[in-house]
Amino acid sequence: MNYVKLFFRNKKSAIGVIIFLFFVVLAIFAPWIAPYSPNSMAFTPLQGPSWKHWLGTTAVGQDILSQVIWGTRLSLIVGLITGGIATVVSVIIGLSSGYLGGLTDDILMTITNIFLVIPGLPLIIIISAFIVVKGIWTIIFVISLTGWAWGARTLRSQVLTLKNRDYVKASVVTGESSAHVIFSDIFPNMLSLVVANFFGAAVYAVLSEAGLEFLGLGDSSAISWGTILYWAQNNQALLFGLWEWAAVPGLLIALLGMSFALMNFAVDELTNPRLRKR
Amino acid sequence: MKYILKRIVFFLITLWAAVTINFILPRMMPGNPAEVMIAKFQGRLNPQAISALEIAFGINTHESMLAQYWDYLGRMVTGNFGISVSFYPTTVAQVLAQAVPWTLGLAGISTVIAFILGTLLGIRVSWKRNSISSSFAVPIAFFLNSMPYFWFALIVEYVFAFVFGWFPLGGAYSSSSGLSGLALVWSVLYHAILPAATIIITAMGGWMLTMRNNMISVLSDDYITFAFAQGLPEREIEMNYAARNAILPSFTGFAMAIGFVISGVLLTEIVFSYPGVGYLLYQAVLNIDYPLMQAIFLFITIAVLVANFIADIVYVFLDPRARSGGE
Numbered sequence: 231m232n233y234v235k236l237f238f239r240n241k242k243s244a245i246g247v248i249i250f251l252f253f254v255v256l257a258i259f260a261p262w263i264a265p266y267s268p269n270s271m272a273f274t275p276l277q278g279p280s281w282k283h284w285l286g287t288t289a290v291g292q293d294i295l296s297q298v299i300w301g302t303r304l305s306l307i308v309g310l311i312t313g314g315i316a317t318v319v320s321v322i323i324g325l326s327s328g329y330l331g332g333l334t335d336d337i338l339m340t341i342t343n344i345f346l347v348i349p350g351l352p353l354i355i356i357i358s359a360f361i362v363v364k365g366i367w368t369i370i371f372v373i374s375l376t377g378w379a380w381g382a383r384t385l386r387s388q389v390l391t392l393k394n395r396d397y398v399k400a401s402v403v404t405g406e407s408s409a410h411v412i413f414s415d416i417f418p419n420m421l422s423l424v425v426a427n428f429f430g431a432a433v434y435a436v437l438s439e440a441g442l443e444f445l446g447l448g449d450s451s452a453i454s455w456g457t458i459l460y461w462a463q464n465n466q467a468l469l470f471g472l473w474e475w476a477a478v479p480g481l482l483i484a485l486l487g488m489s490f491a492l493m494n495f496a497v498d499e500l501t502n503p504r505l506r507k508r
Numbered sequence: 509m510k511y512i513l514k515r516i517v518f519f520l521i522t523l524w525a526a527v528t529i530n531f532i533l534p535r536m537m538p539g540n541p542a543e544v545m546i547a548k549f550q551g552r553l554n555p556q557a558i559s560a561l562e563i564a565f566g567i568n569t570h571e572s573m574l575a576q577y578w579d580y581l582g583r584m585v586t587g588n589f590g591i592s593v594s595f596y597p598t599t600v601a602q603v604l605a606q607a608v609p610w611t612l613g614l615a616g617i618s619t620v621i622a623f624i625l626g627t628l629l630g631i632r633v634s635w636k637r638n639s640i641s642s643s644f645a646v647p648i649a650f651f652l653n654s655m656p657y658f659w660f661a662l663i664v665e666y667v668f669a670f671v672f673g674w675f676p677l678g679g680a681y682s683s684s685s686g687l688s689g690l691a692l693v694w695s696v697l698y699h700a701i702l703p704a705a706t707i708i709i710t711a712m713g714g715w716m717l718t719m720r721n722n723m724i725s726v727l728s729d730d731y732i733t734f735a736f737a738q739g740l741p742e743r744e745i746e747m748n749y750a751a752r753n754a755i756l757p758s759f760t761g762f763a764m765a766i767g768f769v770i771s772g773v774l775l776t777e778i779v780f781s782y783p784g785v786g787y788l789l790y791q792a793v794l795n796i797d798y799p800l801m802q803a804i805f806l807f808i809t810i811a812v813l814v815a816n817f818i819a820d821i822v823y824v825f826l827d828p829r830a831r832s833g834g835e
């Protein structure tokens with residue numbers, strides 16, 4: 231694939247991939263990289279940064295650096311899994327809506343537009359407020375539920391243009407089944423859009439997760455960047471002058487979001503020759 | 509006209525969907541969570557209030573689901589959202605009415621400023637695509653756009669309100685009594701600067717990137733080349749030829765973007781303890797005040813729908829194709 235090569239030569243995607251890989255390494259090797267156990271409460275609470283604790287300690291005496299390193303796991307997992315689920319849903323809805331047309335299209339697109347226009351975060355907040363069982367899967371479920379609509383709409387319009395190409399028409403005339411036409415003829419030609427969508431959904435997931443946990447609607451005993459921010463805010467870290475406690479996890483969320491956004495943009499740039507640098 | 513009619517129908521369907529979500533959510537969850545809430549407030553509410561809550565959330569009722577739903581729709585249409593359990597005995601509508609003006613002011617003004625600034629920047633950046641400032645603007649916009657709003661708000665609050673002490677730490681106006689007239693207006697503006705700046709800076713990046721991409725697509729069109737060949741002034745090509753067409757997708761993308769902005773406003777309000785709808789939602793969540801939460805959700809949905817509706821109308825003026833009812 232020529233595109234894969236181009237993807238790595240593009241400056242935006244290269245930076246995106248490097249940041250992303252950095253986090254993957256951090257997540258996988260967290261037990262070896264982190265200086266202490268993230269749950270250990272053996273240290274003096276509310277300390278500023280020192281050689282022993284680069285980012286200081288929490289109100290119950292946990293090492294913040296270790297928490298931040300371990301937190302990479304959850305944030306990364308939620309981003310990737312939620313991005314994946316949202317993408318699958320938008321592919322299914324976008325493809326069937328665009329290909330089948332007619333009443334199916336009308337109904338699916340109305341549902342999509344409703345989900346698109348109902349503001350995501352408030353919806354996520356009230357759903358999670360009603361769900362009594364808090365945990366990572368609740369978060370993934372709720373964010374996926376609200377994060378697929380944009381993808382479904384862009385994929386549908388792509389299907390509409392592909393549907394009328396000669397090679398697809400030829401395939402239909404030769405009597406191929408709908409499933410074959412959709413998955414073998416149309417789908418491969420919109421893969422780049424699907425990939426771009428995945429990155430877009432992942433950004434949305436990472437930011438929504440952080441927002442949800444910051445509000446205390448996540449599992450506050452789990453260790454993720456969002457919950458670190460939640461505890462920092464609840465213990466008024468900034469007013470104690472412990473700004474690293476809040477600054478670093480937020481910065482990492484922004485970097486992870488940015489790496490997904492850069493890869494998304496790069497795919498866009500590669501497949502749309504007009505956006506490429508002349 | 510047909511276009512507007514279509515938008516109105518969509519408006520109503522979405523509103524209905526939001527109301528229905530509110531109706532279904534508590535009834536769908538295992539062990540109706542509203543029951544827990546009522547149990548928690550048992551001693552503090554009078555029996556009448558409790559039975560009203562039970563009706564609203566479908567507890568201890570012999571009515572069929574359909575009858576309950578019909579009643580529910582009726583209450584929504586008449587604007588009866590019930591009592592807020594955390595601000596008992598105030599009604600939800602009254603609590604909400606106090607918060608709404610703050611959010612409308614903050615969100616409305618900063619969204620418009622962010623849209624205008626971001627779009628203008630996007631035009632500039634695409635026009636001078638290979639200049640140094642452009643190559644800096646794009647990565648910065650990426651970063652701003654990927655930041656968690658509330659985190660940026662925290663940092664802004666820390667630096668400008670706590671460390672430098674230039675602005676108040678939170679709230680919407682000075683609590684010292686006796687403020688009136690110009691002094692009050694000034695106090696309100698002074699308190700709004702930091703939250704508004706947070707929203708504008710974070711939202712601007714997205715608009716800039718969208719506009720930049722639209723512009724770049726438009727700039728390679730033949731009619732732009734032709735305009736250059738005609739020797740038209742650059743300024744006119746940039747604004748009247750390129751930007752006028754490039755802005756259209758920004759308006760259609762408004763639907764999704766406004767949702768993001770609203771989410772950002774909610775979180776920003778929470779950080780700055782700004783007494784708007786977002787801060788109220790936060791308090792409702794902390795106190796498990798379901799009636800209040802549902803009313804806020806409904807209100808935000810309506811606000812977004814109205815904003816979208818306005819964007820749709822503006823779109824009709826900008827795009828002659830929408831006016832003629834074609835594509």
